[in-house]
Amino acid sequence: MGKRRGGLSGLSQFVLDAFKQTTPDSAPPNDKLPSNDEDLVEHRPAKRQKVDEDDADVPVGKLVKKYDATGIVPYYTHASQVPEHLQKYFSQRNRYFSLYSTPPGCLLDEEGWFSVTPELVANQIAERCRCDTILDAFCGVGGNTIAFAKTCQRVIALDTSPTRLALARHNAQIYGVADRIEFILTDYLSFARAYLARPATRRIDVVFLSPPWGGPSYLSGTPPSANLPEAPAEEHPSYSLSSVQPIHGAELFTLTRQITPNIAYFLPRNTRLDEISGLLESEGNHRAAQAADGEVEHVEVEEEWMGPKLKALTCYFGGLVAGQEHLF
Numbered sequence: 560m561g562k563r564r565g566g567l568s569g570l571s572q573f574v575l576d577a578f579k580q581t582t583p584d585s586a587p588p589n590d591k592l593p594s595n596d597e598d599l600v601e602h603r604p605a606k607r608q609k610v611d612e613d614d615a616d617v618p619v620g621k622l623v624k625k626y627d628a629t630g631i632v633p634y635y636t637h638a639s640q641v642p643e644h645l646q647k648y649f650s651q652r653n654r655y656f657s658l659y660s661t662p663p664g665c666l667l668d669e670e671g672w673f674s675v676t677p678e679l680v681a682n683q684i685a686e687r688c689r690c691d692t693i694l695d696a697f698c699g700v701g702g703n704t705i706a707f708a709k710t711c712q713r714v715i716a717l718d719t720s721p722t723r724l725a726l727a728r729h730n731a732q733i734y735g736v737a738d739r740i741e742f743i744l745t746d747y748l749s750f751a752r753a754y755l756a757r758p759a760t761r762r763i764d765v766v767f768l769s770p771p772w773g774g775p776s777y778l779s780g781t782p783p784s785a786n787l788p789e790a791p792a793e794e795h796p797s798y799s800l801s802s803v804q805p806i807h808g809a810e811l812f813t814l815t816r817q818i819t820p821n822i823a824y825f826l827p828r829n830t831r832l833d834e835i836s837g838l839l840e841s842e843g844n845h846r847a848a849q850a851a852d853g854e855v856e857h858v859e860v861e862e863e864w865m866g867p868k869l870k871a872l873t874c875y876f877g878g879l880v881a882g883q884e885h886l887f
Contacts, residue, residue: 701727820877
């Protein structure tokens with residue numbers, strides 16, 4: 560289980576059943592959750608080979624027409640079409656999606672332009688998170704979700720916005736990986752509580768947390784979606800996990816550790832390192848971090864650079880940490 564490359568089946572039913580079983584104090588799943596497997600995920604073709612990161616320019620298969628989201632949001636082809644506040648993001652469109660211009664074209668809403676992870680960074684994280692089943696708790700327009708589908712057997716992608724979820728599926732089709740992804744319209748907190756309320760019949764090996772950081776203003780220390788900044792990190796005040804949305808970043812981590820110890824936490828580059836290390840020192844997490852032989856679990860903080868610019872931090876926990884693979 561976990562790191563091995565085994566085939567999975569019935570995951571749609573697993574997700575659906577998990578949401579049908581909630582405790583009285585659990586937040587109810589989103590009312591718009593699909594009512595059957597066919598609504599939850601498109602028909603899956605026969606099992607195919609893993610998509611190689613170097614095959615980005617290989618023509619993709621025919622898109623499923625009903626999941627073509629063209630027209631939901633503007634598709635920009637020239638800078639003259641782009642609002643002024645999105646100009647700098649549009650200029651980096653091929654960094655976000657290398658297949659941006661592949662017909663019918665990758666789509667992003669306004670929040671997506673601010674928050675999507677550059678493709679090379681997403682691919683690096685996905686390689687570190689290689690497993691059977693990964694949960695992308697805040698999938699947005701699909702940047703990380705698509706990368707995970709290249710290295711994992713199955714991806715569960717959550718978002719509270721039907722628009723962003725439709726865009727994520729649209730973009731995943733362009734990359735030819737939509738058949739590996741379960742797209743679910745709900746919030747992560749409701750999903751996690753429902754999942755924990757009953758014995759899991761399907762294990763989630765890794766959870767990727769990329770919650771809203773507080774919008775472009777997070778760099779100034781005033782608290783919303785994640786932005787990948789350009790200015791030197793030393794010019795900005797430290798970022799506190801208390802600014803993470805929808806709940807305190809430490810609470811979000813503690814909830815997730817009940818699902819799996821294997822977490823990749825994507826945070827601003829100016830996040831306080833003492834708060835990151837402190838995630839394992841809280842009472843509940845500290846007990847979970849102690850192995851039977853007394854070994855203490857560590858966190859690994861990876862800096863995500865693109866050229867000379869530090870973009871963000873990815874914090875790895877559990878078996879994702881180099882040297883702690885036995886904890887997976």
